[in-house]
Amino acid sequence: MTPDDLRRHGHRLVDWVADYLEGVGDYPVASRSAPGDVRAALPPHPPTSPEPFDAVLDDVASVVLPGITHWQSPDFFAYFPANASGPSILGELLSAGLGVQGMLWATSPACTELETHVLDWVVDLLGLPDRFRSDGPGGGVIEDSASSATLVAVLAARHRAGGAAAMGEMVGYASAEAHSSVRKAFTVAGFRDDQLRVVDVDEHQALRLDHLRTLVEEDVAAGRRPFFACATVGTTGTMAVDPVRAVAELVVPHGTWVHVDAAMAGAAGVVPELRWVNDGLELVDSWCFDPHKWLFTNFDCDCLYVADRSALVEALSIVPEYLRNAASDAGDVIDYRDWQVPLGRRFRALKLWFVIRHYGAEGLRHHIGRHVELAQGFAARVEVDPRFELVRPAELSLVCFRAAAGDDESERIMHAVNASGRALLSHTRVDERFVIRASIGQTTTEQRHVDALWELLGAAADGRPIEPRLQPDGFPPGARG
Amino acid sequence: MTPDDLRRHGHRLVDWVADYLEGVGDYPVASRSAPGDVRAALPPHPPTSPEPFDAVLDDVASVVLPGITHWQSPDFFAYFPANASGPSILGELLSAGLGVQGMLWATSPACTELETHVLDWVVDLLGLPDRFRSDGPGGGVIEDSASSATLVAVLAARHRAGGAAAMGEMVGYASAEAHSSVRKAFTVAGFRDDQLRVVDVDEHQALRLDHLRTLVEEDVAAGRRPFFACATVGTTGTMAVDPVRAVAELVVPHGTWVHVDAAMAGAAGVVPELRWVNDGLELVDSWCFDPHKWLFTNFDCDCLYVADRSALVEALSIVPEYLRNAASDAGDVIDYRDWQVPLGRRFRALKLWFVIRHYGAEGLRHHIGRHVELAQGFAARVEVDPRFELVRPAELSLVCFRAAAGDDESERIMHAVNASGRALLSHTRVDERFVIRASIGQTTTEQRHVDALWELLGAAADGRPIEPRLQPDGFPPGARG
Numbered sequence: 016m017t018p019d020d021l022r023r024h025g026h027r028l029v030d031w032v033a034d035y036l037e038g039v040g041d042y043p044v045a046s047r048s049a050p051g052d053v054r055a056a057l058p059p060h061p062p063t064s065p066e067p068f069d070a071v072l073d074d075v076a077s078v079v080l081p082g083i084t085h086w087q088s089p090d091f092f093a094y095f096p097a098n099a100s101g102p103s104i105l106g107e108l109l110s111a112g113l114g115v116q117g118m119l120w121a122t123s124p125a126c127t128e129l130e131t132h133v134l135d136w137v138v139d140l141l142g143l144p145d146r147f148r149s150d151g152p153g154g155g156v157i158e159d160s161a162s163s164a165t166l167v168a169v170l171a172a173r174h175r176a177g178g179a180a181a182m183g184e185m186v187g188y189a190s191a192e193a194h195s196s197v198r199k200a201f202t203v204a205g206f207r208d209d210q211l212r213v214v215d216v217d218e219h220q221a222l223r224l225d226h227l228r229t230l231v232e233e234d235v236a237a238g239r240r241p242f243f244a245c246a247t248v249g250t251t252g253t254m255a256v257d258p259v260r261a262v263a264e265l266v267v268p269h270g271t272w273v274h275v276d277a278a279m280a281g282a283a284g285v286v287p288e289l290r291w292v293n294d295g296l297e298l299v300d301s302w303c304f305d306p307h308k309w310l311f312t313n314f315d316c317d318c319l320y321v322a323d324r325s326a327l328v329e330a331l332s333i334v335p336e337y338l339r340n341a342a343s344d345a346g347d348v349i350d351y352r353d354w355q356v357p358l359g360r361r362f363r364a365l366k367l368w369f370v371i372r373h374y375g376a377e378g379l380r381h382h383i384g385r386h387v388e389l390a391q392g393f394a395a396r397v398e399v400d401p402r403f404e405l406v407r408p409a410e411l412s413l414v415c416f417r418a419a420a421g422d423d424e425s426e427r428i429m430h431a432v433n434a435s436g437r438a439l440l441s442h443t444r445v446d447e448r449f450v451i452r453a454s455i456g457q458t459t460t461e462q463r464h465v466d467a468l469w470e471l472l473g474a475a476a477d478g479r480p481i482e483p484r485l486q487p488d489g490f491p492p493g494a495r496g
Numbered sequence: 497m498t499p500d501d502l503r504r505h506g507h508r509l510v511d512w513v514a515d516y517l518e519g520v521g522d523y524p525v526a527s528r529s530a531p532g533d534v535r536a537a538l539p540p541h542p543p544t545s546p547e548p549f550d551a552v553l554d555d556v557a558s559v560v561l562p563g564i565t566h567w568q569s570p571d572f573f574a575y576f577p578a579n580a581s582g583p584s585i586l587g588e589l590l591s592a593g594l595g596v597q598g599m600l601w602a603t604s605p606a607c608t609e610l611e612t613h614v615l616d617w618v619v620d621l622l623g624l625p626d627r628f629r630s631d632g633p634g635g636g637v638i639e640d641s642a643s644s645a646t647l648v649a650v651l652a653a654r655h656r657a658g659g660a661a662a663m664g665e666m667v668g669y670a671s672a673e674a675h676s677s678v679r680k681a682f683t684v685a686g687f688r689d690d691q692l693r694v695v696d697v698d699e700h701q702a703l704r705l706d707h708l709r710t711l712v713e714e715d716v717a718a719g720r721r722p723f724f725a726c727a728t729v730g731t732t733g734t735m736a737v738d739p740v741r742a743v744a745e746l747v748v749p750h751g752t753w754v755h756v757d758a759a760m761a762g763a764a765g766v767v768p769e770l771r772w773v774n775d776g777l778e779l780v781d782s783w784c785f786d787p788h789k790w791l792f793t794n795f796d797c798d799c800l801y802v803a804d805r806s807a808l809v810e811a812l813s814i815v816p817e818y819l820r821n822a823a824s825d826a827g828d829v830i831d832y833r834d835w836q837v838p839l840g841r842r843f844r845a846l847k848l849w850f851v852i853r854h855y856g857a858e859g860l861r862h863h864i865g866r867h868v869e870l871a872q873g874f875a876a877r878v879e880v881d882p883r884f885e886l887v888r889p890a891e892l893s894l895v896c897f898r899a900a901a902g903d904d905e906s907e908r909i910m911h912a913v914n915a916s917g918r919a920l921l922s923h924t925r926v927d928e929r930f931v932i933r934a935s936i937g938q939t940t941t942e943q944r945h946v947d948a949l950w951e952l953l954g955a956a957a958d959g960r961p962i963e964p965r966l967q968p969d970g971f972p973p974g975a976r977g
């Protein structure tokens with residue numbers, strides 16, 4: 016593709032994306048695709064000859080779009096936010112256009128230095144403890160996901176506790192409500208299932224400190240080594256918050272590495288009034304959050320911070336000859352390949368830098384604060400409505416509730432809303448009971464969308480008919496030229 | 497950012513990227529940045545108020561660009577190719593614009609189905625064995641990197657051999673020239689260092705079958721379990737090719753999982769005459785290659801194929817309640833989160849789909865074939881020039897050579913070329929000796945760039961002065977508005 020073609024097609028695609036984002040609220044939120052629909056519309060073999068870009072873009076509209084669940088819709092309340100934004104999309108475009116490999120400082124110094132720098136900015140932005148800054152023994156890195164961040168934290172902890180040779184007696188801890196990625200990290204790292212202890216949760220879905228204490232005492236008495244504990248700030252299911260400070264005070268004397276998973280809730284720290292989410296972080300070894308969830312940055316972008324980067328680097332560094340270079344040998348630079356599992360890495364700091372500069376601290380504060388207000392307003396309505404029960408106070412952006420009439424009714428209501436295409440919700444279970452989750456954090460979600468969701472829920476609860484939202488024709492306009 | 501602003505800034509950025517790629521050959525290939533230069537040009541704290549996009553783009557030109565080593569330059573011959581292209585950049589833009597999470601089929605069916613479909617296309621395109629197609633027990637997935645592909649292959653193999661509980665007696669094999677990611681995968685997975693046996697290489701840098709046999713026999717005799725073997729097709733150092741078929745024939749009877757790492761060389765299969773790179777693949781359990789290296793697709797995009805997807809899924813699947821859904825429960829669909837370490841995933845199939853449709857099989861064949869011709873032509877010159885020695889025949893895109901006058905001279909010549917900014921080479925060591933590598937695979941590299949490289953090497957060898965290429969002023973034009 017010549018630069019001129021890239022200009023031409025690029026302009027068209029930018030318009031397409033802008034049109035898409037402008038109109039995404041008109042789509043049924045969840046795709047109506049059945050398994051196999053998308054594949055059935057695609058030719059069985061790759062093309063022999065080149066195809067025009069316009070043909071590809073037509074297929075995006077006719078084949079791909081019907082198979083998309085619109086995470087960027089203002090009516091998307093399912094799972095967790097994945098709130099992209101203009102500056103982030105443009106940062107991703109620039110990253111693809113520069114096409115550099117940031118595996119070593121030497122392979123493109125700006126790729127590493129901008130990342131370190133922006134991650135120091137984020138320490139300011141969220142009010143994180145200084146131990147996570149890069150000018151001391153700690154520092155930050157962008158991982159692809161919170162799952163990978165948790166994995167490398169486990170690997171660093173294992174290294175500090177003696178490495179693979181000493182694994183047999185190591186035990187780790189996380190609550191029953193911790194994200195499945197903690198168990199996955201243990202599995203990947205080669206631990207037996209029983210080496211990750213599941214700590215009970217209290218009535219707020221938070222880790223029970225007394226149970227953690229009992230488990231640690233048992234393990235220590237049996238000669239096992241408590242090498243890792245994960246506390247979650249903002250569990251996926253219900254946004255529960257584990258008592259980070261108390262967990263750290265309990266386990267740090269045992270030499271335990273404390274990791275905090277704030278994948279979903281960490282972004283709240285941009286609002287000074289919400290900085291209680293950072294309580295105790297000055298005692299922990301690592302902490303991560305996902306700008307690709309709630310900080311207007313498209314996937315993938317997880318920020319992982321460690322208090323002591325040497326454990327991480329020692330756990331993951333293997334230097335083949337072809338990557339040796341003067342700057343690395345001199346120890347003057349950071350080589351982020353030693354902070355992650357993959358070797359290669361793209362220039363992900365650009366999108367986070369673009370986002371922070373576009374919004375500024377004030378803008379981010381405004382939007383995150385607004386989401387929390389919307390969630391709290393929604394929760395207040397749930398609370399006083401006899402048809403529903405609030406399952407947990409909405410402290411941040413997630414509202415967990417259920418139908419007063421029981422699980423079947425909760426499930427029926429959720430499915431009715433989702434089937435209408437006018438909003439999308441997801442669910443979890445608390446004490447075996449079905450709980451509807453409304454996660455309010457998409458970039459363009461406003462009061463009127465939350466109002467509409469509330470109306471929909473009421474209609475579904477009352478058994479009133481809901482007019483479905485249908486796939487609009489010829490949309491987005493850019494797709495039609 | 498409003499859709500209108502996104503349009504406006506997006507057009508400007510597309511022009512910027514097109515200008516950049518049009519003129520990237522005018523830049524000194526390697527950045528001249530010293531450690532700390534980039535950071536010193538950035539403000540110490542994040543902005544409080546929003547900043548205009550133009551200011552950000554100005555800083556990209558003045559702060560970021562000088563810190564970039566230009567992997568997209570036609571004069572980039574270092575490390576390995578990372579050859580992006582227009583369609584791939586646009587695919588990445590679309591992926592960012594749609595902003596979907598493809599962790600489950602249900603969270604955006606098109607994201608999963610297009611991936612499965614395009615990976616079946618790639619089986620055709622490269623002439624891979626049918627066992628890798630998704631309509632049988634096998635199938636393909638996009639991982640972020642070959643490193644991650646090798647890791648999940650190790651995890652699947654470990655699962656098949658009895659899982660973590662049986663790890664103690666497991667042993668794996670890879671040659672001394674295998675990529676460092678194999679050792680990293682073993683470390684991550686919790687194996688002791690001695691559980692990955694290093695197999696000697698022959699005079700072609702390929703795995704020595706007799707040594708592998710000896711090691712396997714020793715291990716079996718000692719009651720150890722040969723659970724994994726990695727053969728490399730196209731080693732990073734010298735593009736050496738391990739005898740895949742013979743390796744498989746030797747170890748498969750022991751129940752060993754055979755993984756083939758063709759990260760760099762796998763793309764050669766688009767050219768029918770080069771399909772010897774696929775020899776023996778019908779006997780192996782998994783195979784991966786990097787479209788982000790040599791198939792015009794920007795990082796990250798590694799294609800991993802397995803002959804039996806169940807081992808992979810069983811090794812990695814953990815299903816929390818909030819991700820349960822009817823389609824997954826019915827077993828009708830693929831949930832790619834169970835094929836990788838991270839939970840989240842973006843819509844990476846788009847860029848590969850765009851690339852294949854833009855080039856068509858013929859176009860890809862043409863470009864890959866052209867790179868191989870360029871490399872072979874270059875090697876032929878090296879071979880007859882008394883100042884240089886060819887270290888290995890150039891079968892694919894990499895030429896390995898050295899100065900006849902010895903290591904110091906090789907190193908001096910390489911540094912002289914690199915310091916000129918007119919080309920970038922990297923090195924490895926073979927039998928302790930310094931070897932210069934010229935990897936010829938960038939999208940826009942043509943005969944004249946290879947000719948210029950040859951001129952430069954001659955000048956450096958003869959000690960003639962080389963006029964350095966300087967950072968052009970006010971470039972790319974788009975950056976100046």
Ligand SMILES: Cc1ncc(COP(=O)(O)O)c(C=O)c1O
Nearest residue numbers: 160161162194251278279839840
């Ligand atoms: C608390 C928590 N941790 C981890 C994750 C995993 O996120 P990622 O896709 O970044 O790995 C999630 C996402 O659901 C989460 O909510």
Ligand SMILES: Cc1ncc(COP(=O)(O)O)c(C=O)c1O
Nearest residue numbers: 358359641642643675732759760
């Ligand atoms: C043969 C081989 N395997 C694996 C890798 C690692 O690549 P990735 O960055 O995709 O993990 C490389 C890259 O240098 C390679 O050449």
